[in-house]
Amino acid sequence: xxxxxxxxxxxxxAFAALMGLSILVYVVLDGFDLGVGLLFxxxxxxxxxxxxxxxGPFWDANETWLVMAIGILLVAFPVAHGMILxxxxxxxxxxxxxxxxxGVAFEFRVKAPTRHRGAWxxxxxxxxLAASLAQGFMLGLYVTGLQLGxxxxxxxxxxxxxxxxxxxxxxxxxxxxxxxxxxxxKAVHWARRGIWGMVAGIAAISAATPxxxxxxxxxxxxxxxxxxxxxxxxxxxxxxxxxxxxxxRMPLPGDRWAWAPxxxxxxxxxxAFGGLAYSFYPYVVPEQVTIYEAAAAPESLIIxxxxxLVVLPVIVAYSILAYTVFRGKATELTYY
Amino acid sequence: xxxxxxxxxxxxxxxxxxxxxxxxxxALGWVLLFFKLRFNRTGDEKWMDAYRFWVKVFALSFALGVxxxxxxxxxxxxxWPGFMEAVGNVAGPLLAYEIMxxxxxxxxxxxxxxxxxxRVPGWLHTGATALVAFGTxxxxxxILVLNSWMHTPAGYELRDGVVHATDWFAIIFxxxxxxxxxxxxxxxxxxxxxxxxxxxxxxWLWGDRSAEIRATQRFGAWMGAILIPMQIFAGDMHGLNTLxxxxxxxxxxxxxxxxxxxxxxxxxxxxxxxxxxxxxxIAIPGxxxxxxxHDLDGVVPGLNDxxxxxxxxxxxxxxxxxxxxxxxxxxxFAMLALSWSSLWLMRKKRGGVEGLPKPWLYAFxxxxxxxxxxxxxxxxxxxxxxxxWLVTGVLTTSEAVGPVTGxxxxxxLTAYLAVYALLMAAYLxxxxxxxxxxxxxxPLSPAIPKPDAGVxxxxxxx
Numbered sequence: 037x038x039x040x041x042x043x044x045x046x047x048x049x050a051f052a053a054l055m056g057l058s059i060l061v062y063v064v065l066d067g068f069d070l071g072v073g074l075l076f077x078x079x080x081x082x083x084x085x086x087x088x089x090x091x092g093p094f095w096d097a098n099e100t101w102l103v104m105a106i107g108i109l110l111v112a113f114p115v116a117h118g119m120i121l122x123x124x125x126x127x128x129x130x131x132x133x134x135x136x137x138x139g140v141a142f143e144f145r146v147k148a149p150t151r152h153r154g155a156w157x158x159x160x161x162x163x164x165l166a167a168s169l170a171q172g173f174m175l176g177l178y179v180t181g182l183q184l185g186x187x188x189x190x191x192x193x194x195x196x197x198x199x200x201x202x203x204x205x206x207x208x209x210x211x212x213x214x215x216x217x218x219x220x221x222k223a224v225h226w227a228r229r230g231i232w233g234m235v236a237g238i239a240a241i242s243a244a245t246p247x248x249x250x251x252x253x254x255x256x257x258x259x260x261x262x263x264x265x266x267x268x269x270x271x272x273x274x275x276x277x278x279x280x281x282x283x284x285r286m287p288l289p290g291d292r293w294a295w296a297p298x299x300x301x302x303x304x305x306x307x308a309f310g311g312l313a314y315s316f317y318p319y320v321v322p323e324q325v326t327i328y329e330a331a332a333a334p335e336s337l338i339i340x341x342x343x344x345l346v347v348l349p350v351i352v353a354y355s356i357l358a359y360t361v362f363r364g365k366a367t368e369l370t371y372y
Numbered sequence: 373x374x375x376x377x378x379x380x381x382x383x384x385x386x387x388x389x390x391x392x393x394x395x396x397x398x399a400l401g402w403v404l405l406f407f408k409l410r411f412n413r414t415g416d417e418k419w420m421d422a423y424r425f426w427v428k429v430f431a432l433s434f435a436l437g438v439x440x441x442x443x444x445x446x447x448x449x450x451x452w453p454g455f456m457e458a459v460g461n462v463a464g465p466l467l468a469y470e471i472m473x474x475x476x477x478x479x480x481x482x483x484x485x486x487x488x489x490x491r492v493p494g495w496l497h498t499g500a501t502a503l504v505a506f507g508t509x510x511x512x513x514x515i516l517v518l519n520s521w522m523h524t525p526a527g528y529e530l531r532d533g534v535v536h537a538t539d540w541f542a543i544i545f546x547x548x549x550x551x552x553x554x555x556x557x558x559x560x561x562x563x564x565x566x567x568x569x570x571x572x573x574x575x576w577l578w579g580d581r582s583a584e585i586r587a588t589q590r591f592g593a594w595m596g597a598i599l600i601p602m603q604i605f606a607g608d609m610h611g612l613n614t615l616x617x618x619x620x621x622x623x624x625x626x627x628x629x630x631x632x633x634x635x636x637x638x639x640x641x642x643x644x645x646x647x648x649x650x651x652x653x654i655a656i657p658g659x660x661x662x663x664x665x666h667d668l669d670g671v672v673p674g675l676n677d678x679x680x681x682x683x684x685x686x687x688x689x690x691x692x693x694x695x696x697x698x699x700x701x702x703x704x705f706a707m708l709a710l711s712w713s714s715l716w717l718m719r720k721k722r723g724g725v726e727g728l729p730k731p732w733l734y735a736f737x738x739x740x741x742x743x744x745x746x747x748x749x750x751x752x753x754x755x756x757x758x759x760x761w762l763v764t765g766v767l768t769t770s771e772a773v774g775p776v777t778g779x780x781x782x783x784x785l786t787a788y789l790a791v792y793a794l795l796m797a798a799y800l801x802x803x804x805x806x807x808x809x810x811x812x813x814x815p816l817s818p819a820i821p822k823p824d825a826g827v828x829x830x831x832x833x834x
Contacts (some may be wrong), residue, residue: 093483096438100471100479106445107471110456111464118453122774125450131782132443135793139439140795143432148802336461340468347472348374354480361484361491 047332050341051112052320055105060309062101064206064302071094071207071233073138073164073201075226076157083219084157090214090265090366092142097355101136109320111340113330116320123182124174131170140162172199172237179245179312181322191244198240201233206305209297212286214366220294224286227297231283234301235276238308242269245315252315265314272307275300283318373778376770379451383765384783386444387755388503388748389792395747398512398557399564400430401505403595404485408498418583422591425810426568429803431486432541434478436799443504443788449782454772461765462528462543463518470514478507509557516556520549522763523754524617535766547617551610552754558603561706563743565595570740571807573733576725580811589725592736595720596711604704607797608663614757615664618764619673621757624693625655626660629721630674635660640698643690648676688759696752703746710735 069091076084108118121128137159145156176192177184208230211223246253256265279300282293318326331337404427411419445467456463483493485502492500527542528535537543569592572585603624615622623629623832627638627650641650661670678687714732721727728736762769 071383087608093487096435096482097479098474099438099442100475103442103445103475104471106449107468109449110417110445111460111468114456114460114464117449117456118774121449122776125776125780126784128446128450129787132446133787135442135796136439136791140798143435144798144802147428148430148798149805332464333461334536336465336537338541339465339537343465343469343472347476351472351476351480353719354477358480358483361488 042228043334044331045328046113047334047341048327051108051331051337052317052327054344055108055112055181056309056313058101058105058108060306062098062105063309064305065094065098067100067203067206067305068207068210069098069207070138070164070168071078071203071205072211073160073206073207075207075211075223076161076164076170078226079219079222083222086215087170087211088142088145090211093358095142097358099139112332112337113320113327114332116325116327116330118152119325120178120182120322122175123184127170127173127177131167131174134163134166134168134170136163138167148208168200168203169196172196175199175241178322180248181324191240194240195237198233198237201230202237205230205234206298206301209301213295213298216287216291216365220287224283228280228283231276231280234304238272238304241308242311245312249321250325253317268307268311272304275304279304373782375776375778375781376773378778378785379773379776380769380789383444383447383451383684383779384755385785385792386440386447388661389796390437390440390444391747393433393749394512395509395560395563395744396433396567397430397437398435398508398560400426400567401501403564403568403591404430405498405501405505408501412494412498413585416583417447418587421582425806426588427486428806429567431482432802434482434801436795438479438519440792450593451772451774452772452777455762455767458533458767459522460774462525462537463533464538465537466514466521466543470511470518474507474511474514478504478511479595481507505690506720511735512556512560513553516553517544517546518547520552521546523758524548525763525766530766534822535763548610548613551606551613554606555603555610555750558599558606559743559747561599562596562603563747565592565599565653565711566736566739566743567741568592569596569736570738571803572725573728573736574740575807575811577733577737578811579728586725589728589736590718593711593714595807596707597715600704600711604708607701607704612664614754615672618757620675620678621688621693621754622664623673623675623678624688624690624757625697625753626664626672627690627694628660628672628674629676631660631671631677633669633671635664635670635672635674635767637663638694641694643694645690664739688757688761693753693757696749696756699749700746700753703742703749707742707746710739730753802806 058211072091074086076087079087106117109120141156141160145153145160145303173192173196176195177188179195180188180191203225207224208227212220212227215223246256255261279297280298282296285292286297316322318328320327320330393404404423407419407423407426411423444546481500481503484497485504489497505834521543524547525535526546527537529538530536568588572589572592575585576589611622611625616827626635627641627643628635629648629650634657636655636657638650638653638655641653641655643650656706658668662668662674664670664672675687675690678685680686711731714728714736718724718727719730725733760768760770762772
């Protein structure tokens with residue numbers, strides 16, 4: 037392993053990258069299926085079945101990326117894992133109960149007696165809402181350093197709302213790609229209304245993060261870093277304008293560009309996430325514990341890394357298979 | 373309020389709720405594969421009907437297992453940070469391997485298994501079923517490796533109070549792992565056998581005379597009859613292994629206070645930990661020694677060996693372990709009696725469910741969830757039996773608890789309990805509803821006209 041230098045340096049970095057990747061994949065993938073749940077109350081009953089059909093085969097695998105991210109945090113940075121999760125005790129509980137309600141509603145709403153369907157639909161929406169708000173709240177608390185003051189809680193509440201609207205936006209652009217007809221037109225309408233949440237969210241986090249920490253301020257606003265980093269905000273602004281203009285004209289004849297809004301939204305999430313990762317590196321608990329201080333023993337990390345390098349491509353391969361099998365417009369989802 | 377006690381109740385509630393669903397899905401995955409393969413080979417629709425009904429139960433159980441499992445993975449951090457800080461170097465890789473090899477496999481192929489029948493070639497659908505079954509079993513393997521390691525740790529060394537892995541082979545194949553893994557797989561098989569037999573019996577009692585029910589009733593009874601002797605044997609081996617590595621647990625299971633020879637087999641008693649004796653004891657002399665040592669005079673360690681000189685107790689609480697053990701064994705023998713007697717009775721009517729008298733059908737209905745009760749009881753024996761240790765000889769439960777306040781844990785505990793109660797009611801209600809709906813689809817009645825494709829697209833998924 038001398039090839040890579042000191043394993044106490046590159047191993048924690050590799051795991052931080054792996055964890056970042058899992059969180060990013062989770063936010064994009066579960067983002068769209070949480071978003072579909074958030075849009076539930078605005079749809080007609082028949083449309084709801086198609087909306088669920090558009091995410092039914094995927095949500096389970098999407099959620100697994102959250103387990104993976106938490107798993108890596110727990111495995112690679114055991115000390116940080118305890119610190120972060122005990123600080124976020126109550127929002128984590130809200131997230132979990134939200135995910136429980138929503139995960140079982142997928143199954144129950146079609147299997148339980150018809151008269152219960154309304155209740156399970158509400159559980160599906162309520163669970164998606166609770167999970168999205170909790171994730172936004174946790175993100176807000178995290179970027180302000182996991183300290184529980186009134187200002188931090190207010191900021192976290194704000195990010196909770198923004199992220200929720202952001203998720204409903206990415207859910208709407210997913211539906212633009214996966215549906216047609218009236219429902220697709222509705223999805224375009226939802227996307228146009230929801231885009232502000234994503235823009236406001238990215239702006240709020242981008243503004244708050246450097247203000248909380250002078251270290252992060254210096255990482256962004258010193259010469260020459262500011263030049264290297266300038267494409268990130270500029271490209272984001274350009275993409276938002278493109279997205280806005282595209283949505284104004286959708287749906288296009290022949291369903292052209294149906295996947296473009298989802299692609300652009302994903303790119304925006306990736307860039308926002310990249311900005312956050314750059315800001316916080318090398319800390320895993322903001323301004324308190326670095327990834328190098330929190331890392332588990334190298335001999336344990338090697339065991340996982342070797343497995344991950346073999347297994348991850350396989351996971352990606354069969355995830356692609358699943359998405360390929362269920363490609364095209366969502367129309368029906370019956371067991372047989 | 374004491375956050376340690378509350379955290380323990382919360383974790384116990386969480387794991388008790390969670391374990392119910394993997395207990396079903398581990399074996400049900402393989403049963404579904406069996407149904408599908410029978411259908412592929414014979415083309416007989418009854419196997420596909422059985423697959424269609426039980427795949428819904430699988431999907432429902434799987435969803436409940438996933439959501440309650442995610443809760444558990446978070447609780448390591450929220451309530452038990454000391455666990456990962458002390459043994460993370462061993463527990464971490466095992467959990468990581470579970471997620472990477474099993475979780476993703478199950479989750480990705482579940483979609484194809486549930487919804488892909490018309491979208492993919494038959495071999496791929498059968499293959500997806502096989503991979504999901506394999507994934508659930510692999511998941512159970514990794515979790516039981518970790519759980520067994522906590523009972524009988526091996527392949528590690530302590531540096532500054534933190535466990536470091538020295539031998540991964542010894543960690544994975546730790547002394548109790550093979551026994552625990554086999555015991556759990558058989559428990560899952562028995563749970564599913566009696567679930568299938570129980571639901572087939574109730575559908576038969578509701579008037580369902582389909583070929584599907586004849587096949588699944590027979591299948592459930594056979595599966596139970598074959599697995600139960602294997603389970604009794606495996607359980608006995610597991611007990612001997614526990615005696616070797618965790619004698620205090622066996623002493624609590626037996627209600628045996630004194631280290632002695634000719635230890636009686638206690639059939640019933642009220643263990644009294646304060647007086648350190650059994651009240652109202654009914655016992656067979658020498659039998660426990662015979663079972664555990666294969667010798668009437670065999671000396672078996674008693675609970676009083678695990679009291680430190682300063683009077684502190686280093687053995688598990690006796691009554692819960694003692695009673696749970698009797699519940700588990702009692703259900704095992706009830707399973708043995710019911711499955712074997714019904715095979716004997718069914719034999720006359722060419723192996724058919726017609727051979728079963730009504731009381732036997734009612735007994736199967738009554739025992740539909742007996743596997744759950746036995747599994748939970750067995751789980752309590754082994755987990756409460758590990759106390760006061762969280763990881764035997766390395767970490768006690770009280771050392772692992774986090775800095776959360778009692779009020780916070782009380783809040784989340786109340787919320788979880790309410791959610792679990794609601795979900796359990798919904799789960800049982802929905803299973804019954806599905807069975808009732810399936811029972812009404814009498815194949816002798818005229819076929820229901822199929823709606824055309826356009827209307828069908830808007831029909832709710834089932």
